[in-house]
Amino acid sequence: MESRANFAPKFMAGGTADRLLTAEIMPSHARNKLSDRRVQSEKKPGLYGDGGGLYLRIRPSGRSWIFIGTLKPKGEFRIKKTGPGKRIEMGLGSALDVPLAKARQRAAEIREMLLEGIDPRVERLKSKEEAKPADDKPVVTFGAFAMELLDSIEDGFRSPKHRAQWRSTLKTHAKPLLEVPIAEVTTEQIVAVLEPIWLTKRETASRLRGRIERVLDAARVKGLREGENPARGRGHLELLLPKSTKTVRHHPALPFKQVAEFITGLRQRSGMAARALEFTILTAARSGETRGMTWAEVNLEERLWTVPASRMKAGATHEVPLSDRAMAILNDLKNDKVQPHHFVFPAQRSGSLSDMTLSAVIKRMQQTGITVHGFRSTFRDWAGEETSFEREVIEMALAHTVASSVERAYRRGRALEKRRDLMTEWAKYCFQEKDTEKG
Incomplete structure (x- = not known):
């Protein structure tokens, strides 16, 4: 267990705040006692010393860096004093925004000023004044x-x-x-x-x-x-930010550990709606994307389904890698009569299937409290908890908008093959309890 000296400035016997021993006179070997990991993980409120006058202050409202030392007179700089020096305490910024290395650098700069008899607080005020623009521009909020x-x-x-x-x-x-x-x-x-x-x-x-x-x-x-x-x-x-203990969702979803059993039951059902629902689950697609799918969007040779931007919620073209089982469903439906503009999952009379048609399949399977859209949450839960795929890959598989420039670059790069691996693993998981019937 670390001594109190590691957490707070030492006090002299019978000590009061004005008898604080100066941090900057500590020997150099007593510095750099904190680590990046501890700075991020320490929870208990208090002062944690790094040495050389630098402290991490943890309060319920947050964590920040402070410097505590003593200003002694030198040269022409004079102050009135009753003790060995004047106590200096300065904030160095939030520990969330200022990394440990930067805080140490700032502390070193302050120590240099103290050794020269310069009050760093005065220098800070001067710098702020000098940094002010010449004109009185309004502050932009x-x-x-x-x-x-x-x-x-x-x-x-x-x-x-x-x-x-x-x-x-x-x-x-x-x-x-x-x-x-x-x-x-x-x-x-x-x-x-x-x-x-x-x-x-x-x-x-x-x-x-x-x-x-x-x-x-x-x-x-x-x-x-x-x-x-x-x-x-x-x-x-x-x-x-706190980790979620459960996924907050608007669409009730089936727990991913039950999805294989659900798929087994679903495959016992014939009909276009059952196959459309199975395909939707395997591709983690939205119901409308599957129901509006045409053969022109499918490239069987490249095992790829390309949903045009006009049909996507985010307004951007979305490519979906197809697993073996997803391909098997399409191959079963493909025949010489289909045309590029035909729906892959047509309604019995004409046009596309309705959303209620897919929901009705779930109801007929005696499944209550889940929705078609909820299977996207099922997929996300499984991918996040059971696989090591990067978050960007998972979000792209769900056709969610990717905001940062790094993630957009990822989208343009090798993400498609990563997503193909992800969808293959998802299909395997969905069929881990399936019977020996071939697709």
């Missing part, structure tokens, strides 16, 4: 910039409803950020906005995070911000 951005991109929205949702989400759930200067929005502030709805309204929270990220990205492009985006999810907020 997050809310004002977000609305300005929204006005400039609103022509790209699918519908007026989507535009309204953008505004409503920010005004309702990001209200604490609206009056914050766009240049000063921090990770801690974003976490405080997302955390209350992260588990209870996961879809809304996820959209909100993406919208905040987009606003801050645009602000950086316009020169209103510097540094990394504090709203980025991967490798950042995903490590800080």
